[in-house]
Amino acid sequence: MDDLSKVFHMNGGDEPTSYSRNSSLQKRAADGISRITSSALTQMLSSSTNPAVLSMADLGCSSGPNALSHVKRLLEVVDGNAAASEIRVYLNDLPTNDFNAIFKGLPDFLNEVKNERDRSIYIGAYPGNFYGRLFPDKTLNFVYSFNSLHWLSRIPQGMYDERGSSVNKRSIYITERSPPVVSQIYYRQFREDFSSFLKSRSDEVIAGGKMVLLLLARSGAHHYYSSSFLWEILYESLSRLVAAGEVEEERLESYDVHFYAPSEEEIEEAVKEEGSFELDVLEIFEVEKDPGEFPSYGAAVAGAVRSMQESMMSHHFGFRDGTVLDKVFDHFGASVDQRLTDLRTFTAVTVLTRL
Numbered sequence: 001m002d003d004l005s006k007v008f009h010m011n012g013g014d015e016p017t018s019y020s021r022n023s024s025l026q027k028r029a030a031d032g033i034s035r036i037t038s039s040a041l042t043q044m045l046s047s048s049t050n051p052a053v054l055s056m057a058d059l060g061c062s063s064g065p066n067a068l069s070h071v072k073r074l075l076e077v078v079d080g081n082a083a084a085s086e087i088r089v090y091l092n093d094l095p096t097n098d099f100n101a102i103f104k105g106l107p108d109f110l111n112e113v114k115n116e117r118d119r120s121i122y123i124g125a126y127p128g129n130f131y132g133r134l135f136p137d138k139t140l141n142f143v144y145s146f147n148s149l150h151w152l153s154r155i156p157q158g159m160y161d162e163r164g165s166s167v168n169k170r171s172i173y174i175t176e177r178s179p180p181v182v183s184q185i186y187y188r189q190f191r192e193d194f195s196s197f198l199k200s201r202s203d204e205v206i207a208g209g210k211m212v213l214l215l216l217a218r219s220g221a222h223h224y225y226s227s228s229f230l231w232e233i234l235y236e237s238l239s240r241l242v243a244a245g246e247v248e249e250e251r252l253e254s255y256d257v258h259f260y261a262p263s264e265e266e267i268e269e270a271v272k273e274e275g276s277f278e279l280d281v282l283e284i285f286e287v288e289k290d291p292g293e294f295p296s297y298g299a300a301v302a303g304a305v306r307s308m309q310e311s312m313m314s315h316h317f318g319f320r321d322g323t324v325l326d327k328v329f330d331h332f333g334a335s336v337d338q339r340l341t342d343l344r345t346f347t348a349v350t351v352l353t354r355l
Contacts, residue, residue: 004154004258005094005129007315010062011307012098017322020064020101022303024292027066030146030214033349036281037212038077040351041142044210045081054084055140059130060148061091063101068109070146071123075113085119090126092134096311099125129153131196135204142210143201149194149215150227152258156189159256166254172238173231173257174223183223190260194270202276205354211277217348218261219284227261229343230305230336237332246324247317255316257309267350281351286344297340302333 010019030037045054056074061067071089078087091102106123114121128134130145131153159182160166168182201211218226238255241247262270264284271279294300306329319325336343 004312006096007311008151008258009094009096009098009311010064011310012063012101014064014101017303017306017310017325018064018101019062019098019307022300022307023062023064023066024294025287025300025304026062026147027069028290028292029287029347030066030070032285033212033214033347034073036283036349036351037074037144040210040212040280041074041077042081044142044208044353045078047208050082051084051141053086053088054078054082054142055088055090056142056144057090057092057126057135057140059092059134059143059145060151061093061097061102062148063093063098065102065105066146067091067102068105068123070144072109072113074142074144075117075121079117087119087121089121089123090135091123092126092128092130094129095127097127099127131193131200133200133203137203138206140201140205140209143205144212144214146214147216149197149213150217150259150261152186152189152260153193153196154189155256155258156185158185158188160254164254166256168256169253170235171232172235172255173259174228175232175235176224186260187262187266190262190266191270194262194267195274198271198274198276202274202354207354209354210280211350211352211354213348213350213352215348216259216261217267217284217346218263219286219344219346221263223261226344226346227259229339230301230345231257231259233332233335233339234305234309234328236335237328240331241324241328251317255313257312261346262348264348267348271350271352276355277352278355279350280353281349283349285347285349287347289340289343296333296337298333298335298337301336302329305329305332 289297291297291300
């Protein structure tokens with residue numbers, strides 16, 4: 001599929017399977033780097049680029065309460081460090097995103113933050129694909145992207161042969177069963193996408209402006225036993241539908257995810273090659289297995305993965321209601337809990353300064 005922007009989105013609304021109700025893991029990941037994010041914004045504001053009008057962009061804001069939670073935290077940093085009389089915040093995601101799930105709470109949010117501050121605050125949606133240009137030249141002071149850049153712009157080119165069959169049999173991502181060419185294909189797509197992201201932002205971010213990027217990653221050269229482990233469990237859960245005659249094997253074997261967890265070295269190489277940003281911080285963190293308000297960590301992960309993948313799975317497999325997916329993710333969550341000791345998930349945080 002060449003144009004995922006017409007299909008891919010997090011589950012909207014506020015239903016039990018919505019992203020709004022299943023994004024606590026993502027919020028904890030962003031909250032976990034709040035010290036780094038705050039420090040980057042403070043450094044930018046304390047430099048000679050401290051602007052009278054401060055423009056910030058959240059790239060990949062998704063739906064639900066997390067977006068405004070991030071805005072509130074950043075406004076608190078601005079309060080102690082900037083003289084800006086006007087703050088503009090652009091919330092970006094694909095046009096298929098449920099922006100209403102954010103903006104239905106915006107009037108109350110703005111009333112709260114404006115009552116606490118003697119400055120103008122404007123928050124608006126900015127739909128579009130962040131792997132290309134979004135904003136006019138030199139208009140952004142601060143950019144942040146949390147839990148988004150591990151999603152590729154497309155299923156990697158080269159994953160299918162001339163007959164349309166996937167070269168990645170019995171897998172939907174990079175696993176031990178995958179031919180060596182599969183990891184090369186995925187890396188090539190990540191490199192192309194991440195370079196396009198950096199090049200687009202280099203035109204939009206002013207000199208001295210900063211970016212904070214948080215994405216799923218891996219801790220070393222090998223993909224196995226990190227984020228790929230969850231995709232292997234999802235493949236096993238989908239295979240049960242094939243065994244039950246609910247999904248054709250051919251449909252499963254032609255399903256691949258548009259995801260890539262880069263290593264620290266791969267991120268650093270891409271930043272240096274593009275050349276427009278100085279690399280201030282690059283750290284890898286292991287994700288804590290905290291279920292939060294969910295009954296188990298497996299249930300929390302199942303809810304998160306479903307809210308992120310349901311649009312793609314429904315489109316590919318033709319699922320018309322949620323009953324089949326209920327079975328898939330019940331099994332998925334139980335499998336995660338059973339194999340919890342084998343699961344290790346990592347995130348990378350990168351802070352960049354526009355040269």
